Structures are given as C-alpha cells and as structure tokens.
Amino acid sequence: MTGRIRNRELRSRIVEAEEAAQLIRPGDNVGMSGFTGAGYPKEVPGALAKRVQKAHEAGDPIKFGLWTGASTAPELDGALAEVDGIDLRLPYQSDPVTRAKINDGSLGYTDIHLSHVAQRVWQGFFGKLDVAVVEVSGITEDGALIPSASVGNNKTWLEQADRVILEVNSWQSEQLEGLHDVYYGTALPPHRMPIPITHPADRIGSPYFHCPADKIVAVVETDSPDRNSPFTAPDETSARIAGHILDFLGTEVESGRLPRNLLPLQSGVGNIANAVLAGLDSGPFESLTAYTEVMQDGMLQLLDSGRLEFVSATAFSLSSSALDRFNRNLGDYRDRILLRPQEISNHPEVVRRLGCLAMNGVIEADIYGNVNSTHVMGSRIQNGIGGSGDFARNAYVSIFMTPSQAKNGAISTIVPMVSHVDHTEHDVDVIVTEQGLADLRGLPPRARARKIIETCAHPDFRPALRDYVERAAHASYGGHTPHLLDEALSWHQRYVREGSMRAG
DSSP, X not given: OGGGBOOHHHHTTBOOHHHHHTTSOTTOEXXXXXXXXXXXXXXXXXXXXXXXXXXXXXXXXXXXXXXXXXXXXXXXXIHHHHTTOEEEEESOOOOHHHHHHHHTTSSEEOOOOXXXXXXXXXXXXXXXXXXXXXXXXXXXXXXXXXXXXXXXXXXXXXXXXXXXXXXXXXXXOGGGXXXXXXXXXXXXXXXXXXXXXXXXXXOOXXXXXXXXXXGXXXXXXXXXXXXXXXXXXXXXXXXXXXXXXXXXXXXXXXXXXXXXXXXXXXEOSSHHHHHHHHHHHTSSOOSEEEEOSEEEHHHHHHHHHTSEEEEEEXXXXXXXXXXXHHHHTHHHHGGGEEEOBHHHHTOHHXXXXXXXXXXXXXXXXXXXXXXXXXXXXXXXXXSOOTTHHHHHXXXXXXXXXXXXXXXXXXXXXXXXXXXXXXXXXXXXXXXXXXXXXXXXXXXXXXXXXXXXXXXXXXXXXXXXXXXXXXXXXXXXXXXXXXXXXXXXTHHHHHHHHHSOSSOO
C-alpha cells in the first residue's frame, strides 16, 4: 500500500489509526474531510470513538469539536455521536444518531451555508482549528496531496490546523489524480479579488492540496470504500414533479428567457432530483453543463448519453452501481469533471455570474412562498441548510420541489405559515409538487397565495387553505400579506398534538 505514498519523508510517518487518534487532544477542534459520504476518513474516527468510550468508562469523559465539509458516514458522525464524543458539530449532518443527539439537546450543532464555512474558520468565529484529519488518494514524490472523492473544506483544514493526520486510501482510484481544481487565490476583505470563473469548465487552481510536511504528524494507510447511498427508481410522484419542471424549462426556452442548452444546472441530492435529471436525459435539451455541489447518478447518466458536457462539483454522491461504472470508465470522464473546494463550488459570486438553475428539496413551503428546508415542526432539525441557500439566493431561477403530502397524507407540505424559515419568499422563484408548478416571479403576496394553493397544494388540503386566506383577508392586522396569527401555526400544533394536520 505504501506505493500510494511516494514521498519518502511522509512514508516514515506511517502509523496505525489508534496511534494517530492519540495525537488528538481532549477539547480539540477537529476538521475532518468528507462530503455526502465521499472522501471521509475511514479509520481514525473509529479509533477516536473507542478512545472516547474508554475515557467515559473510566469516569473522565472527553469531547471534541467536529467540523466537516457536509454529511459523512456512520463510521465518522455516528461512531463519535454514539459515545457522546462531539461537543459542537458543523456545518451539515445527516446521520440518525447525530440527529437524535442534536434534537435531545446533548450535542451542539451550528447550521451554516456551506460557502460560508471556510471564511468563518479563517476569521476564527468557531475558535482555533487544532487538528485536520483528511483522506487523500495519494502523496506525490514532492509531498503534494492527491485529493480523493471529495474536496469540501479540506484546503482550509490543511491550512488552518496546527497538526495534520492523513489517511491515504488505496481504494480510491489512482485515476483521480488531476481531476481536482484547488484554488489558492481566496483572501479575506479588503484583499479579496474576483474569482476568475466564467464557465463551469474553467480551471483556476492546482490538482493538489499543498501542506507543509512539518505539520503532518501521522499518515494512516486504508483500503476502504466510501459510503454509497442507494437511489430508488423514480416513483409516480417524483416523475410528475420532474415532468412539471421539464415543461417549465421548455417554456422558458421558447419564451427566450433561457438558451436552448439551458444554463448551468445545480441539483440537490435525492430521488426527486435524480428524476429531474433522468427527465433531462430523455428531453430536448443538449450541450448541458452543471455547476453544483455534488455529482449524483443522474448526472453520470447524462455524461454517458452525451447530453451533459461538463460537471463542476465538490464531491461525488453516487450509488454503488454508478460508482462502479464511474471507476471502470474514469478515463473517459476525466476531461468532463472537476472537483473544487466548496467555498468555490458554492460561491455566490460565481453562481450569480454563471446564472445557475437551482433545484432543491424542501420540508414545507407556505402560501406566500417562504420555504423551510431544515426543521420538522419548527424545532426538530432534519439535516441542515447545506448549499441550497448559496444557490437559491443567487440563481437565475430558484426552484424548490416537494411532494404535496407527507406521512401518508397526515402532513401537508403547503401550509399557512412555515414553522421555520430557511429561504424567504424573496429567494423563491418556483415551487413545484406533483400537483403542479407555481411560477411566483413578479407576483404580489395575495396572488402568490392563490397560485400556490390552486397549483401545488394537495386537493385534500386546498379547502382549508382557501378558508384561511379568505378569513385572513378580512380579519388580518394588515392586508399586504394577510395572516391570522393565532392560527398560522395551528396546523403544526394539531400534528404534534393529534398526529395529523387534518382538522377533525
């Protein structure tokens, strides 16, 4: 395995994961690699969790701050959360154990726009970053680090940490070398310069991470796969949502508001997003590009069919079958994919310049166009805002999509007032469910309410929504955005109390 470590000096620092974990001190803030289950360290987190468990059993509990790019895997988030080894988690998570700990109040969590993390770490908002634990796919003769299947915040971790532990994973394809574009031109105000990207394929950085050798205190060899999330085939609901979006894009092209090859695509992760991408593969659009966070199964299929010319992202999020296909044919994809740091893949300046078409999921939306994408019933975190805000506020068109019902019809995802706001009405251009698509651009609040109710809400909930709006129009404190404040969240209260939003 040492063939992946071509630098003689760093080869002399190879240790077992247990020894590396001892180099992390109680109370340290630890930046770990990983983004949507790709490129996270596979061995050191587990060894650290065992150390935490032993300390807890000895009556001397220890905890660490855990910072990543985004979500990781049970071997990292879950293992450390299970033993109560995390003091503060940021900026995004999707692990069920971690989620439960956050929601019972025993684990601190800071939810952050992903493009903001690097700058806030540089500014010291979260304290000192003590240790970086970063997976790479290899080390060159001169000590440059070959990134693995995600870039995320790794550049910042390597720059800011006092001590660096590397995991060199030989499971990652050797052909990943050269697939990355690590930009070293960012700076804090007042020294910030424009980011020179005018097309998703523009290379502006280095294929490697650079880290002083004297900061690297340990190297751990691994041979372990990434966590691959399976995607189910699009169901009828997802297919109908995708159909509405594709019809909308076609109308935009015919009206002259979009070019025939659209604009760079951004897509959140999930089955609905993959259904939209599958629809694009059989649709009329060609010569597509993507400037997004993650490359998922649907984008790989678009690359295979030739409809998608280029993908810029910060990580892969591929099912096992898609990942096998990707690794077998990586040589064919090399000139059509770039992985960048998330502060660049999600950068508002670049998103606005390129005119991205942003498509993201929601937990709920209200009748005036505000969107909740993070909290269930207002107080229980689901995953986090991720990069949806980075793209939605700066997109050429921001689309939010969801089934119109949840929990077998007990919940309406279109409500009088969202229980938590992540994306205000000002950042939401389109809301779409399987019932239909509401284009909200240019509409005042009352017109938005009528459009959303009649187009997106499930028929079972439309009468109650109409009744709410009608009564609010006559009894509200103001007439611009009518609300009945004593009823606005009553649907959520009813669900918490009775298990359903349905009256009676």
